[in-house]
Amino acid sequence: MPSAAAHPSAPPTPEGAPDPGWFTTARFGMFVHWGLYSLAARHEWVKNRERLTDEQYQVYFDHFDPDRYDPVRWARTAKAAGMRYVVLTTKHHDGFCLWDSALTDYKVTNTPHGRDLVGPFVEACRAEGLQVGLYHSLIDWHHPSFPVDGTHPQRDDEEFKAAHADRDIRDYQRYLHGQVRELLTSFGRIDYLFFDFSYAGRTWWGGKGPDDWDSPKLLETVRALQPHVLVNDRTGLPGDFVTPEQYQPSGPMTENGRPVVWEACQTLNGSWGYDRDNLDRKSADLLIRMLVDGVSKGGNLLLNVGPTGRGDLDARDTEVLGDIGRWMDLHERSVRGCGPSAYTAPAECRYTQRGDRLYVHLFAWPLRHLHLPGLAGRVRYAQLLNDASEIVPVHIEPDRPAVNTEMGGQPAGTLTLQIPVRRPDTPVPVIELFLDGTADA
Numbered sequence: 001m002p003s004a005a006a007h008p009s010a011p012p013t014p015e016g017a018p019d020p021g022w023f024t025t026a027r028f029g030m031f032v033h034w035g036l037y038s039l040a041a042r043h044e045w046v047k048n049r050e051r052l053t054d055e056q057y058q059v060y061f062d063h064f065d066p067d068r069y070d071p072v073r074w075a076r077t078a079k080a081a082g083m084r085y086v087v088l089t090t091k092h093h094d095g096f097c098l099w100d101s102a103l104t105d106y107k108v109t110n111t112p113h114g115r116d117l118v119g120p121f122v123e124a125c126r127a128e129g130l131q132v133g134l135y136h137s138l139i140d141w142h143h144p145s146f147p148v149d150g151t152h153p154q155r156d157d158e159e160f161k162a163a164h165a166d167r168d169i170r171d172y173q174r175y176l177h178g179q180v181r182e183l184l185t186s187f188g189r190i191d192y193l194f195f196d197f198s199y200a201g202r203t204w205w206g207g208k209g210p211d212d213w214d215s216p217k218l219l220e221t222v223r224a225l226q227p228h229v230l231v232n233d234r235t236g237l238p239g240d241f242v243t244p245e246q247y248q249p250s251g252p253m254t255e256n257g258r259p260v261v262w263e264a265c266q267t268l269n270g271s272w273g274y275d276r277d278n279l280d281r282k283s284a285d286l287l288i289r290m291l292v293d294g295v296s297k298g299g300n301l302l303l304n305v306g307p308t309g310r311g312d313l314d315a316r317d318t319e320v321l322g323d324i325g326r327w328m329d330l331h332e333r334s335v336r337g338c339g340p341s342a343y344t345a346p347a348e349c350r351y352t353q354r355g356d357r358l359y360v361h362l363f364a365w366p367l368r369h370l371h372l373p374g375l376a377g378r379v380r381y382a383q384l385l386n387d388a389s390e391i392v393p394v395h396i397e398p399d400r401p402a403v404n405t406e407m408g409g410q411p412a413g414t415l416t417l418q419i420p421v422r423r424p425d426t427p428v429p430v431i432e433l434f435l436d437g438t439a440d441a
């Protein structure tokens, strides 16, 4: 298995910043959105979307009793899917806390379930050898000092707004900082933090950003408590990685012209929280292509699941994760520890590379020949990765005209491989190329 040293193409780590080696090696993680909204089962923004009051939303608190919560099963499912870290929502925008916070009553220990959920999660991940991540919402629709802004469920209730016009975000700031301190001192080593989110530019929402959260101090606290932890960029200040959400970047991500570590967070169906009647499901085939596409551009994929109110993973989620896991089982080495290649992949293909191994991922399967520009004379051996069956090169005179049964030559420097007519029975076939030592990207 590749070591946790960063891929050679990885952006340089800024002076004093934590080492992202484990993260850029892992490439694939699981996001878990779970909380009171899982009972409503119609999107984690349900309180906002339906403008529910605290009283109306209370019904989910009063019935929160995930009797089937089994974080060991979650961790094993993630691992079997080929994921190497898991990120759990400790608190989402609705303000409900999944741990026994000393700073609020709005927490799991006061629901019928009555027990902390975060500790067992951390333990289960550790036991499976997975890195541990925590998501924490900056927005809080329950806290009495969080201003009633454009994200708030009561944003259109003039009477409510007038009655709560004097809310002072500095009180909320203290709460936010105090809770982050709790999270980083109660559960041992945390590897990753996902704060969510700043919207300073959305003035029509009553924008909030680093000044509102006091992000400089927040990050200082984080660094002081757990210097190694990787923090995302959503406090409104630069973090250790950037977080494109629900789209695939069109190339390696940069900031001010410099490459940055990045991770795309993606849903299985457009919703993060359990969404019972949502049928907008991505296929395993698409999800694998998204993973590979990201790695070919130097990024990670954080793929979300939304467990049910009883704590089970949705059977539809585990099914698709099973398919991904079967592909990962055979193709792990084209993802883990890999990054972009300096070679340019042909149409419908993605290249990933680690040292002298170049992996060709075929998103479409052409007839009998695969032409790889610039690789002539640079490949020692080629095989299909799923079964290690040899793939042989064919020699065609460069640029010769096509005649009858003889295909035309390719531009000089092109390597042509002969591939079977039938594509291997796997969502994304991969050809592993062993490059000549000098051809490393």
Ligand code: GLC
Residues within 6 Å of the ligand: 033, 044, 045, 196, 197, 245, 265, 272
């Ligand atoms: C968004 C949403 C949120 C989700 C998150 C995941 O910011 O507000 O519901 O948790 O993205 O990245």
